[in-house]
Amino acid sequence: MPAAAPTLISSLSEGEGLVFGCDYNPEQWDRSVWPEDIRLMREAGVGLVAINIFGWSTINPGEGRWDFSGLDEIIAQLHAAGIRVDLGTGTASPPPWLTTTHPEILPEGIDGTVFHQGGRQAYCPSSPVFRAYAAEVTRRVVERYGSHPAVTLWHVSNELGCHNALCYCETSAGAFRTWLRDRYADDIAALNTAWGxxxxxxxxxxxxxVQVPAQVLSLRNPGQVLDFQRFSSDEQLALYRAEAEIIRAHSDIPVTTNFMVTAHIRALDYWSWTADMDLVANDHYLDRRIANPRQELSFAADLTRGLAGGDPWLLMETSTSAVNWQPVNLAKAPGELTRNVASHVARGADGICFFQWRASTQGAEKYHSALLPHAGTDSDLWRGTVELGRMLESLGEVAGTRVVADAAVLFSWENWWAVENEGRPSEEVRYLDQVHAAHTALADAGIVADIVRPGSDLDDYRLIVVPALHLVRDEEAAVIARAVERGATVLVTFYSGIVDAEDRVRTGGYPGAFRQLLGIRSEEFAPLVPGQSVALSDGSTASVWSERLRTTDAEAIASFVDGPSAGHPAITRRAQGAGEAWYLATQPSPEAYRALVARLADAAGIAAAPGAGPDVDVVRRVGADAAYRFVINHGADPVEVAATGTELLTGSAATGIITVPAGAVRIIKEDV
Structure with a gap:
């Protein structure tokens, strides 16, 4: 990375500890409101404010017209109050005058629908017209504020690709063809081979x-679809790079953008983005549409830490309570906000920022919660904001410390695309479900895991879980095999190793790239229908998947008792070098999965965190002089946890055992 994340994030708080920040949209409010907002920000302890995120139509209200008076004034007021500025380039959504003048920049859906102005991100990512106008806005903003003492971070666009990641217009088709010429060295025969x-x-x-893989009468070519997904991620990255290059030519202030590491966004391969970020920042909101939003939060935080290379990172956006874009937007329960924030900090965040400061009274997000709610300051919500600021202040010394993990889970956006593209063996196999299941099993067993990219160095890990790594390159599989040779325990789960980087099936028997390592050979998939479960010989039950495999030089640990693969191995183990390679040919129940990874962790010499379990997260951050044990009780009953040191939130001493009340958080500073 261009600079060390701990140094950069600490600069955002001027060395005062953790960052407490928010988005602010002063253009939505009369200027008479601004001084009161800033006074209340100081009361709450807000130290970083993101502005001009959606400011394009305000600072550039017409072709060739510029008005920076409002932005000048709010930056001056924030600076006078000692509040630092995360300054947006303002390019997140084009203004109506631009889409009216240049309707050719509008994006097109898979069915040919043109998406019009009226929402946000109403532009084709490949449009040279849009890029030229966005470059001009960026240049104007950075030339004006590039050396302003209030500005401590540059914020390129906003949630790039959230709505317009996949555009199927003719401009995108031309850009796709250019991308393909580069990828295949202008050799059409190579493309034909890659796509079959x-x-x-x-x-x-x-x-x-060649066209974009738009809507067709049948299934689409999977190689074409996969390359289009790669291209689309690269186009969004190109937007970021173009603005970042302009900024860096005029300012030495760090540059970033807000990732969307979350359950419902899969279009961008952030592993390919990280080298361009001066620090890694993420937006995360609880997704109540999934089965376990709390565990998804933990996974997203661990993955963001992985993107940051283990360095502390910045939570750029989250919510104090309800959002506005889910079918039912649930308010957070008492104590839930504290647990959410503690979970992010425990897993590596050195800053917590919210969307947004003051709840909007108009617009699409008027029912989205905020630090300052519609009810005003005479409300429990506002009092919670002030208490949150005190909590983050009390945790200041945690800043700069790192999470240390002995286990790893491999994760790939590219594999996500391949697993869930058309024509697969079972639509019940959803990649993120498999990754979440593995991560949850580890967490429930008291094992903290890093999330790493396939092909990354695995030397620091004693237990490595490889869930549904369907698409894998030879060199990535070789890294996993070397980890086993040197002594790691590896658990590979079903639907792994099946295709190469071109989505070509590896012949000779499944699981393809891992067949020799695992000492097994599968001839046929036998997926289960929704709601179907099967029994295993170890007394557990499983669902989703089975397959008809045999061992070559592996040991069968458990077999299918019934179902379409009755009598075939379901869990296998093979010793290799100094380590072991395990295979899981089905989706075990949560209890069985937890027991399996606990068994493997114990055999690998990894100690479970005392007190951790399905309702209790225990995570440690470690620094040069102290370690900090985060205990987050999500359950309805108090728990006792072994701990010695000082509890930071209450100031009380921990002298061996502490009690963590139901729904509470305790953070113990331990001497090291």
């Missing part, structure tokens, strides 16, 4: 014949 275009008479004679 001899199937269904799809062979191309030139790159000019």
């Amino acid at each position: 275009t001899s199937f269904w008479s799809q062979r191309y004679g030139s790159f000019d014949e």
Whole structure:
């Protein structure tokens, strides 16, 4: 990375500890409101404010017209109050005058629908017209404020690709063809080989014949779809790079953008973005549409830490309570906000920022919660904001410390695309479900895991879980095999190793790339229908998947008792070098999964965190002189946890055992 994240994040708080911040949209309010907002920000302890995120139509209200008076004034007021500024380039959404003048920049959906102005991100990512106007806005903003003492961070656009990641217009098609020429060295024969275009008479004679994989009468070519997903992620990154380059030419202030590491966004391969970030920042909101939003939060935080290379990171956006974009937008329960914030900090966040400061009274997000609610300051919500500021202040010394993990879970956005593209063996196999199941099993067993990219160095890990790594390169599989040789325990789960980077099936038997390492050979998938469960010989039950495999030189630990693969191994183990390679050919129940990874962790010499369990998170951050044990009780009953040191939130001494009340958080500073 261009600079060390701990140094950068500490600069955002001027060395005062953790960052407490928010988005602020002063253009939504009369200027007479601004001084009161700033006074209340200081009362709450807010130290970093993101502004001009959606300011394009305010600072550039028409072609060639510029008005920075409001931005000048609010930056001056924030600076006078000692509040630092995360300054947006303002390019997140084009203004109506631009889409009216240049309707050709509007994005197009898979079915040919043109998406019009009226929401946000109403632009094609590949549009040279949009890029030129966005570059001009960025240049104007950075030239004006690039050396302003209030500005401590540059914020490129906002949630790039949230709505317009996949555009199917002719401009995108032309850019896709250019991208393909580069990827395949201008060799159309190489593209035909990669995509298997001899199937269904799809062979191309030139790159000019290639289109985007828009809506068709049948299944689409999977190689074409996968490359389009790669291209689309790269186009969004190109938008970021173009603005960042302009900023860096005029300012030495750090540059970032807000990732969306969350359950419902899969279009961007953030592993390929991290080298361009001066620090890693993420937006995360509880997704009540999934089965376990709390565990998804923990996974997202661990993955964001992985993107940051283990360094502390910044939570750029979250909510104090309800959001506005889910079918039912639930308010957070008492204590839930504290537990959410503690979970992010425990897993590496050195800053917590919220969308937004003052709840809007108009617009699409008027029912989204905020630090200052519609009810005003005479409300429990506001008192909670002030208490949150005190909590983050009390945890200041945690800043700069790191999470240390002995276990790892491999994760890949590219694999996510491949697993869930069309024509697969079972739509019940959803990649993120498999990754979440593995991560949850580890967490419930008291094992903290890093989330790492396939192909990354695995030397620091004693237990490595590889869930549904369907698409894997030879070199990535070799890294996993070397980890086993040197003594690691590896658990590979079903639907792994099946295809190469071109989505080509590896022949000779499943699981392809891992067949030799695991000492097994599977001839046929036998997925289960929704709601179906099968019994295993160890007394557990499983669902979703089975397969008809046999061992070559592995040991069968458990077998299918019934179902379409009755009599075949379900869990296998093979010793290799100094380590062990395990295979899981089905989706075990949560209890069985937890027991399995606990067994493997124990055998690998990894001690479970005392007191951790399905309702209790225990995570440690470690610094040079102290360690901090976070205990987050999500359950309805108090728990006792072994701890010695000082509890930071209450100031009380921990002398061996502490009691953590139901729904409470305790953070113990331990001497090291």
